[in-house]
Amino acid sequence: MKRIGLIVLAAFIGGAAAIGAYKLLERNNDGMTLAEKQNVLFANNPVKISSTGAVDFVQAASVVSPAVVHIKTSYGSSSGNERGGSGSPMDMFEEFFGGGGRSRPRMPRAASGSGVILTPDGYIVTNNHVVENADKIEVILSDRRKVMAKVIGKDPNTDLALIKVEETNLPIVKMGNSDNVQIGEWVLAVGFPLDLQTTVTAGIVSAKARSIGILARQQGQPTEEEYDEYRRTGKAPERTNNSIESFIQTDAAINPGNSGGALVNASGELIGINAAIASQTGTNEGYGFAIPVNLAKKVLEDFRKYGAVKRGYIGVSFRPLDADYAEELKIKDINGLYVSDVLPNGGGAAAGIQKGDIIKKVEGIAIYDSPDLQEKIGRMSPGDKVQLTVLRNGALKDVNVTLKGDASVNLAKATPAAKSTGTTISKLGAAFAPASAQVKARYGAKNGVVVTSVEPGKVFDSMDLPKGLLVTTVNGKPVNSAKDVEAALPTSKNGMTTISGVGPNGNYTFTF
Template structure:
């Protein structure tokens, strides 16, 4: 007891000193990145091996006060699913989809700054009408979303509070397989819970963010209209998880994965389980990827993502045989997006990407995570093989509208369907396959929804197939525009169908 008392006292004194320093420099630190703010907050910390000591008492005492319980509530089903819902096998249920969003749910979050910035998972706060944060002192405070990104399953929220405890960020690049780690969060609606395990693997992709959604993008519809065939869906998600056998359960999502030195190395995001509870496979988003995403949220409210502009397939023995090549490691370039950074740097179909910034590439997460930390305009050096010779290329990353990185097909950017100002939505003509699926003869699909506009406020889901507007069948964006003025008594009526059944909305 005496030892624990000394540890708690030391943690209190260190925390008070850090907060005091932060308050003195607060006007300046508000303009710093999260990582630079951390340097101010933890400037006096001595440097220890990231593996730390086998005794986890100090790490648990340092981290637990800054891991919070997040409670969310929902007014009703929105028709959208989170990554966790889309892959129910990770939480049991035999692959069944949830029919409606839950009326209440909970998760975890990690405090990054004393003035209330908190990182969590996108799926913890997605579609929530109300977000409530329970702090370590049992206070309840409301939170607002600063930014969220389904492609990395990260979100940044903010509470109106000061002098909050903070977790120190570590360096996930230094994490080693076999290293001891702690998972801290609020699993199964329990209070703060700390579990221990080791790092089982790094750069793990489990497909949970590569959603098997029915709704195609505008570009995929354009491709369908040109070719008559539905193109292969683009995977724009970034999965490079730290895998751990530390017990992670539902409710741990958004919580902290820390090393034995008490440094944040990952944000817990998913489990692989047929039962819905821990069986030894937990996954966390590396903090080095999260740093860039979180800074973008605070600066822009969204992610400014840079792209190389290549299609590629990870190589193994089977893929090498398919492509009739001898190399069985690296990323085989299957195509290069025109006008992309890769095209400008001279990359060609058949090149094999072997290194990024000097680091050897074995699988797609190795490349995607490193590119995910960069922004449009940043430069990255790739090393690749062409005709048996090793070459280097410096690529300037382009923005979302110029092509991306995909393990199957080149990304052609965000949906750009015509925006209907009154509705705050974008649409694309529905392909025959989708209409046949729902047994309808006409329709347009909602490809994007603007926050705060009509569709958003009445919970019309993205991906819904709209069949009529004010009673008139619609097959194109022009049909929607033409039908809007024909509303009766000032009311607009939208009818359609989606994964959860038929919909009719009037406003």
């Protein structure tokens, strides 16, 4: 009897110690990344669900569905955002919010999408295009409660956004490893299509590292056709394409409203964020596209830390090789990325990469197309080192590149000089001067102010916003002078300030 009592006592003490350790970690995890917080939660609360090879999705669906939320957004008439539809069957915004590929002159008054809860304290991942320019973001939880959300960060180059609601003890979805996803693997898409309640659909992974050009079109960035024209005529595109597309393609049914929802494997692990569909009609025709979660992890953590993405660049322009392009270049290789240009002051130039090199591997892994490289670099930050294997004069050579940030671009060459004078706004730590007609014409802008100086340690400096950038709106209001910038600052939504504009690397939006 005493022995049984000792066993019970030992079990009680062990359980109490485990609970105490978990609560201690819970109180001291503010410095943890989103992924680390999840590791702690799932290490202490393991969930037994079906294996990845199982055809029965009941357990996976039951685990994921409570943590996928319905997002409803509204737009005021003063948002000032006119956005014409491209009419493309791949038009992401049209397909997920209706329109069937038709041109739409203005933002909708209201729209809806989906989101995935990542932490019990309310961090939710969704798409940039779900919340972009929204005046009000309402999140409907699985228990039908409605709560307001604020934007932590958003990035049009990956179409990712991180929002937050002030709630606790929320259900979450476990982040998986998208590198382990295999073509032919079973997956589930979970979201709120067509304004229906939580809906789960099943399919397989049809392809990986798929680029469909949708993000560049949404931002008015150069298409592959424009780059081909550049190669033929030498006339450079006015903007650089910095979008990162390396989608997971699936035939699980995805429809308008699924945008920002979860793509999970049969174990219920998040492997992608649903973002787009290929459709002639505006509804599912068999192919959907999701952003890999491994890319999302880095972007979302930057949002949480800085409010914006700190992206590293190799500093080279390249084009995937194929038989036709190899014949045009009069070379034998038909695999790899042909370096067509090396940017001055970039990481590639410093590492010795040359025009005409063929990038064959990144960190020892063979690459064949642009997404193979772009996604891996998209997970890295300025200052990170990456090993590239290049083919030069018939020999393979390993090159170690230190990635550089946006500020490494030769702004003096890329942007017409603005006046060195300007009015300083201490809250932003930057000075602004009215943009000249030449600067506005270069970027196709109707209005704007140029950043003429940045103070070390202040907001603009911490967000890597360098001199020469053209700021077009502050909190959605057009600006033409430093006085306009100051007047627009108090109009922030949910206590967050949003600054949008354009620079040598394309459009940008920062929220802080």
